[in-house]
Amino acid sequence: MIEKKTVIAILAGALASVAIAAEDPRDVRHELMEGVGEAAKVIGGMLKGEVEYDAAEAAQSLAVFERASSQLGELFPEGSESGKDTEASPAIWDDRAGFEAALSDWQGAIADARAADLQTLEDAKPALGAVFKTCKNCHDNYRIKDE
Amino acid sequence: MRRAIAALLVLTIVAAWWLTAPIRLTADALPAHTPDPVAGERAFWAGGCASCHATPVDGRRARGDDKLLLGGGMELPSPYGSFRVPNISPHADGIGGWTTIDFVNAMQRGVAPDGRHYYPSFPYASYARASVEDIMDLKAFIDTLPAVPGRSGAHDLGFPWSVRRGLGLWKRLYLDDRPVAAIKSNDPVVARGRKLVEGLGHCGECHTERDWLGGIVVARWLAGAPNPEGQGRVPNITPASKSVGGWSVEDLAYYFEEGFTPDFDTVGGSMVAVQENLARLDVADRAAIAAYLKAVPAVE
Numbered sequence A: 001m002i003e004k005k006t007v008i009a010i011l012a013g014a015l016a017s018v019a020i021a022a023e024d025p026r027d028v029r030h031e032l033m034e035g036v037g038e039a040a041k042v043i044g045g046m047l048k049g050e051v052e053y054d055a056a057e058a059a060q061s062l063a064v065f066e067r068a069s070s071q072l073g074e075l076f077p078e079g080s081e082s083g084k085d086t087e088a089s090p091a092i093w094d095d096r097a098g099f100e101a102a103l104s105d106w107q108g109a110i111a112d113a114r115a116a117d118l119q120t121l122e123d124a125k126p127a128l129g130a131v132f133k134t135c136k137n138c139h140d141n142y143r144i145k146d147e
Numbered sequence B: 001m002r003r004a005i006a007a008l009l010v011l012t013i014v015a016a017w018w019l020t021a022p023i024r025l026t027a028d029a030l031p032a033h034t035p036d037p038v039a040g041e042r043a044f045w046a047g048g049c050a051s052c053h054a055t056p057v058d059g060r061r062a063r064g065d066d067k068l069l070l071g072g073g074m075e076l077p078s079p080y081g082s083f084r085v086p087n088i089s090p091h092a093d094g095i096g097g098w099t100t101i102d103f104v105n106a107m108q109r110g111v112a113p114d115g116r117h118y119y120p121s122f123p124y125a126s127y128a129r130a131s132v133e134d135i136m137d138l139k140a141f142i143d144t145l146p147a148v149p150g151r152s153g154a155h156d157l158g159f160p161w162s163v164r165r166g167l168g169l170w171k172r173l174y175l176d177d178r179p180v181a182a183i184k185s186n187d188p189v190v191a192r193g194r195k196l197v198e199g200l201g202h203c204g205e206c207h208t209e210r211d212w213l214g215g216i217v218v219a220r221w222l223a224g225a226p227n228p229e230g231q232g233r234v235p236n237i238t239p240a241s242k243s244v245g246g247w248s249v250e251d252l253a254y255y256f257e258e259g260f261t262p263d264f265d266t267v268g269g270s271m272v273a274v275q276e277n278l279a280r281l282d283v284a285d286r287a288a289i290a291a292y293l294k295a296v297p298a299v300e
Helices: A004-021 A025-048 A055-075 A096-115 A121-142 B002-019 B037-047 B049-053 B064-068 B100-109 B132-142 B164-174 B188-200 B249-258 B271-278 B283-295
Strands: B075-078 B081-084
Touching (some): A055 A096, B132 B188, B249 B283
């Protein structure tokens, strides 16, 4: 016999996933990038020497990047160019191939870092730094920042 | 009576001619300094020369080694009209054949070798505050770069801005090589930062408001300004800034070197190209810029 509470939880879960599926791509990609930002802060603080290096935490951040990078390509459909304070640059739609190449550079750098030896900061620095470079390259061309 | 009016008219014309005359340095004003092209490369990146003078590639700003091809050609829109950036490569169409004093007069007095005024879209009002030695080194470096042929078209400006001679008056109001920010510190690091920020770096040209004649409002030094490229604002970078006021010297230096904010967001907008230039400076120069920004008066 299934508990009433469990049924409600399952139903709520099902509803929530439907809601996510129907959500505006501008909201979804914004949420996703916020998560990437949080994960970047963790690695960034370690690269900058502000917090002690922790291989497990670095790997966790890379996992966040990996998930986001696999979903992001779908989240810039026609019709989502403007509104909701999006920082997406028109260049994403004008130069889709370039945008996808930048995205794939990011995925490649993440995969390289996942495969690299991350045990010490010395070992991890080049691979993590390469991931951060791809963030910057894509933002330089495909994001508009107001300030 | 008629004679008196005529005399007054002549006097006015003579006075206007005198007030708008270009003021140049002579070669004997140069210090005894052997120009060093290696130091000149640092001055080149600090001065951001390539950001405007490197010829755009496929309609986009030059990147990598293309930044060293200084053929000009970029168009700078402004409220006064459109400026066309000239060739400054060591070609006859650029600055090939210029003497050191020609170059110093261009950079620090805004005067071309033929005696014409330059428009202050070329930030000589800032470069005037750089050290003459840095300017001499800079020329030595530019002389090592490839000679690129080609001349840009004339600026497209509305009246009265189109009257070049009138810039002599503008210079009497705004061209001043004395330091800007009131800072009490005697720290040599801050002093170096001042030379870089107020001089070569010409940071105030975008980060400070201008008055209706396009002169920097000194009381608002580095407190932010409308974005000349359209929407948004160029941020306040004084210690009172809501965005960067809380950044430490290390945060600022890291941002200049790597392009990441303390939140590990990336540098954006026009600052991308500036940061790429700053990344090519010495560690000590980036730290000096950061120290200066912490020392300037906080302006809301």
